[in-house]
Amino acid sequence: MRNGRPLLAATALAVLTTGAAYTFGPDTAPGRPRSAGSAESAPARTGAGDAATGAGGTDGATTAASARCDVDPRYPKRQLRGIWIATVKNIDWPSRTGLPVARQQAEYVRILDSAVKRRFNAVFVQIRPASDALYRSSLEPWSQYLTGVAGKDPGWDPLPFLVAEAHRRGLEFHAWFNPYRASSDGNLAALPPGHPARQHPGWIVRYNGLAYYNPGLPSVREHVTKVVTDVVSRYDVDGVHFDDYFYPYPVAGATFDDRAAFAKYGKDRKLAAWRRSNVNTLIAQVDKAVHATRNSVKFGVSPFGIWRNKAQDPTGSATGGMSAYDAIYADARHWIRKGTVDYVIPQLYWPRAFAVADYDVLMPWWANEVKGTDVQLYIGQALYQVGTTATPAWTRPGELPSHLQRNRAYPQISGDVYFSAKQLSTNPLGVLDRLVKNHYARPALLPLMKDRGGRAPATPADVRLQGTSLSWRGSADARSYAVYRIASGRPGECATADARNLVAIVPAAAGDRQAFTAPGGGTYLVTALDRLQNESAPGGT
Numbered sequence: 001m002r003n004g005r006p007l008l009a010a011t012a013l014a015v016l017t018t019g020a021a022y023t024f025g026p027d028t029a030p031g032r033p034r035s036a037g038s039a040e041s042a043p044a045r046t047g048a049g050d051a052a053t054g055a056g057g058t059d060g061a062t063t064a065a066s067a068r069c070d071v072d073p074r075y076p077k078r079q080l081r082g083i084w085i086a087t088v089k090n091i092d093w094p095s096r097t098g099l100p101v102a103r104q105q106a107e108y109v110r111i112l113d114s115a116v117k118r119r120f121n122a123v124f125v126q127i128r129p130a131s132d133a134l135y136r137s138s139l140e141p142w143s144q145y146l147t148g149v150a151g152k153d154p155g156w157d158p159l160p161f162l163v164a165e166a167h168r169r170g171l172e173f174h175a176w177f178n179p180y181r182a183s184s185d186g187n188l189a190a191l192p193p194g195h196p197a198r199q200h201p202g203w204i205v206r207y208n209g210l211a212y213y214n215p216g217l218p219s220v221r222e223h224v225t226k227v228v229t230d231v232v233s234r235y236d237v238d239g240v241h242f243d244d245y246f247y248p249y250p251v252a253g254a255t256f257d258d259r260a261a262f263a264k265y266g267k268d269r270k271l272a273a274w275r276r277s278n279v280n281t282l283i284a285q286v287d288k289a290v291h292a293t294r295n296s297v298k299f300g301v302s303p304f305g306i307w308r309n310k311a312q313d314p315t316g317s318a319t320g321g322m323s324a325y326d327a328i329y330a331d332a333r334h335w336i337r338k339g340t341v342d343y344v345i346p347q348l349y350w351p352r353a354f355a356v357a358d359y360d361v362l363m364p365w366w367a368n369e370v371k372g373t374d375v376q377l378y379i380g381q382a383l384y385q386v387g388t389t390a391t392p393a394w395t396r397p398g399e400l401p402s403h404l405q406r407n408r409a410y411p412q413i414s415g416d417v418y419f420s421a422k423q424l425s426t427n428p429l430g431v432l433d434r435l436v437k438n439h440y441a442r443p444a445l446l447p448l449m450k451d452r453g454g455r456a457p458a459t460p461a462d463v464r465l466q467g468t469s470l471s472w473r474g475s476a477d478a479r480s481y482a483v484y485r486i487a488s489g490r491p492g493e494c495a496t497a498d499a500r501n502l503v504a505i506v507p508a509a510a511g512d513r514q515a516f517t518a519p520g521g522g523t524y525l526v527t528a529l530d531r532l533q534n535e536s537a538p539g540g541t
Contacts, residue, residue, distance in 0.1 A: 022215045056284040067514075069494035073408045077498045080415025082122035082345075084176070087145050088129035088184065092421040097148035108162060112169050114424040118432055119440040120171040121505075124241050124391050124417060125162055128227065130181040130195055131213070135159035135235065139227050144184070151192030156497075162237050169482055170182065170346035170507045172446060174239035174298070175231055179224045181280060182211040183246060196223060204243045208254040215247060215278040215329075216261035224282060225289050232293045238531070239298035240290050245346060246279045246330045249363050250322075275329040284340040296452050296532060300343035302380050302417070303332040305350070305362055307369075317365040320356045336375045336426050342449055343375060349382035351393030352402060359403055361498050367410040376414045376447055379407065383418040397429040404439045414447040440498040445482065446533045454532035460514070460539040463526050472539060475521060475528035481506045482535065483516055484525040491523055496538055504528070 047447075054346045071077070086092045093111060094104045107398045115123060127134045130145035132150060135158060141151035146158070159175075166173040182188075182197040186209045191198055197211060203212045203223075228240055248256060258275075266274045283301065290299045304324040308316035312323055324330040335341045346366050350357040363379060370377040381403060393399050407413045427433065448468050457475040464471050470483065484501040495501055518524065526539035 034412075069497035071498040074439075075442050075499040075502075076444055078414070078447045078498075079501070080122055080376075080417070080447055081118075081120040081440060081444060082124055082172075082174070082378065082415065082417035083111075083120055083421050084419045084470035085111060085123055085125045085421040086415060086419075087126040087134055087143065088178075090145055093125075094146065097145060099250050101154070103157070105161060109165055111421045111424060113122075113169060114166055115171065115421075116169045116264055118340075118424070119443050121444060122174060122417070123421075124174040124176050125166075126176040126178075126304055126541045127159060127186055127231070128177040130178060130184045135231065137227075137230065139196070139223075139230060139291060141195055146436070149193070150190070159231075159235050167202050167236070167479075168507060170505050172238045173236075174241045174300075175225075175235070176239040176241040176243065178230060178245050179242055180213045180215055180220075180247075181429055182213050185340050186210050186233075192489065205256055207248050207256050208251040208539065210248070212256075212359075214246060214258055214261055215275065215282065216258050218265075218266055218469075221278075221282045221285055227273045227510060228286055229289045229293050232290055232297050237297060239300065239342075240286070241299075242283075242301045244302055244304045244324070244328075244330070247275060247328045250327050251351050272326065272329065276325070278328050280331060280334050280338075280340070283335050287340045287342075296454060298342045298449060299454060300341050300345065301332070301335065302347055302378075303330050304328065305348045305380070306357060307332055307345045307365075318361050319358070323362075328340050333369060336369055336373055341375055342376060342452065343414075344370070345378045345380045345420075347380035347382075348403075349380065349419075351385075351391060354391065354393065356523075360406060363403070363406060363413070364410060367412040370412050374449075374451060375447065377412050378415040378417050379413060381416050381418045382408050382419055383423045383431070386423070386431045393501075395429075397431055397434060400431050401434045401438055404418060404435065415444075417535070442502050443505050444499055444502075445505065445529065445535065448532065448534065450537075452532055454530045454534045456534040456536045457528035457530055459536045460526045460528050462541045463524065463541050465518060465524055465541045467517060470526075470541075471515045472526050474514045475510055475536065477530055478508050478528040478536075479531040480508055480529045480533070481514060481516075482529060484527075484538065487518065487520070487522040491525055491538075491540060495525060496527065 038470050090096055093108055095107055112123065120177065129143060129145065131140055133140045134143045134146060144150040144154055146154040149169055163173045182204055183191060188197050188208060188211055196205055201218060203213050203220050205212050231237060232240060262271055262274060273299040290297050306317060306319050306321045306323055308323045309321065310316045310327045311320050312326060319476045324332065332344055336344060348362050350359055352359045366377055381400060383400065386400055388394050404416060457478040460472040460475055460481060462473045482502060483504045483506060484496055485503045486495055486501055503519060504516060508514065523541055525540045
């Protein structure tokens with residue numbers, strides 16, 4: 001994703017080439033496959049368990065049934081559907097600096113409500129744009145994007161509110177950090193006196209008028225890791241997220257002067273290999289620290305969409321754009337193979353048939369990279385490009401939805417994340433309506449990650465349907481509940497194998513008795529989900 005300047009994914013190529021329930025969907029319509037819950041369905045043994053449950057984890061309620069059931073790829077049971085909420089330069093939230101607290105909160109809630117309306121299930125919220133904090137921190141100063149003044153206390157701590165409101169709506173909350181940017185401009189004198197960049201001037205490398213922390217310094221890595229683990233230990237976040245900014249994107253005529261650090265720590269390696277090692281070391285260090293602090297918290301990165309081109313490496317992609325491996329020293333293949341990330345979200349911000357970086361080339365390349373690993377793959381989608389005119393493909397309403405259609409052929413792909421939240425309100429070319437109609441007609445549970453642990457709660461008991469009021473006795477340790485509706489026939493073992501019958505994911509309410517307004521008659525099944533959405537066996541009416 002981008003931070004207030006033209007998309008580097010495009011410009012780099014040019015340079016190189018020249019509280020509510022998580023809502024329900026429609027009933028199965030005529031001409032579609034018969035409901036998976038019908039007793040008359042004849043499930044085939046397809047071995048499609050991964051498609052139904054999501055790569056990387058299992059739960060007792062669904063895996064066995066999914067392996068025996070004819071799941072419909074149009075209704076994936078588990079799929080991450082995320083949106084990036086950028087705070088740098090007030091791209092998405094808050095809309096401008098200096099807003100009253102109530103206005104900031106109202107704007108954020110509108111973003112979440114719009115995401116839930118489209119059946120998204122995760123938000124990636126930028127809380128550290130440039131060695132600053134949109135939360136109360138003893139390590140770094142308050143972000144200028146709240147008040148307009150770096151270091152000025154906004155009078156409240158936004159992060160508990162941001163997390164709680166997301167959870168209230170059934171949205172997973174990923175805290176998004178930029179690891180190396182020291183300031184949003186190069187004027188360090190304007191930073192608060194206690195800012196780490198002023199306290200440790202030896203950490204700073206100036207490049208193209210901006211200031212960066214030197215990735216080659218162990219003290220920088222320690223500081224970044226400490227900042228991340230501080231958040232994980234104090235706030236109820238579900239994930240930690242890094243974007244594509246590692247070493248700065250190359251600028252003609254500019255030099256990243258890290259010669260002193262290289263002389264001290266290079267150990268006879270070539271400069272490029274040393275720089276990649278620095279980034280790899282930080283990724284591994286943060287991964288270990290996050291999981292040691294709270295094992296359930298996920299850690300992942302959204303790298304630039306091209307690892308390497310075939311011209312540079314025969315195992316690279318058939319593309320001609322900037323290589324993240326060579327230009328910004330980001331080796332996503334290494335992170336995947338070493339298992340130092342839980343997921344990757346390559347930013348595939350180009351359309352299909354775009355010669356230099358074709359979506360239809362890059363998406364399968366990334367799917368192959370994670371194949372056989374425990375690293376989940378979500379695709380970074382360029383929602384912000386829809387309706388723009390620089391590339392003709394983006395003027396077509398069907399371009400972005402066609403990406404998701406193509407994704408269905410690759411079971412390694414566990415979802416998509418969209419940049420950015422601003423377009424949730426503008427809905428360019430009506431693309432979100434198309435996505436909901438053709439891809440997000442039903443809610444989806446989150447993909448499971450077995451290494452992050454968790455355990456399915458007890459089965460909900462005493463499930464009752466009285467008129468339109470569906471209620472059940474809650475389960476200990478349940479964060480939410482999945483509600484399935486079988487409109488006709490008896491529920492079979494395939495009733496919960498995919499999302500055809502899934503009408504809602506209901507965040508757990510206080511008290512023993514849980515409730516939901518039923519959309520119609522039929523038979524209802526309710527399962528309990530823990531915070532990672534391990535799912536219980538169903539209880540039914």
